[in-house]
Amino acid sequence: MSYNLTKSIKEHSSDVRAVCLLNNNQFLTTSRDTTSIVWDFEGFNPRPVRILVGHTNYVCTCCFIPPSPEHPEGLIVTGGNDNVICVYDPSIIEPLFTLTGHTKTGIFTIFRFNNLFDALRLE
16 A cells, blocks of 8 residues: 655644644644644645644643533643643643653653543653
């Protein structure tokens, strides 16, 4: 089986480390450039909507927590090589809050059904 590249987007200044779907019209990319970008992809023409800041080293993972009464737009969670987890409202570029305490890289965020998330690290 062969695959053909159908679209390339080049907003990040370094390689992309993770991608996650936010809703039917948006997705998120994370990069070694320390940013995460929210993209609209209506039609087949992705365009950046906002650049999320808050990490000081590359961003290696992301997940989306679906909407709830407390957070009607859901939450974006990113994990970085700076050992920080940032939690964002999808419409704001700065984190609502950060979680610190990990001492190794390789943080992965995992959504759980009770709207909580775990942070795991690879040793």
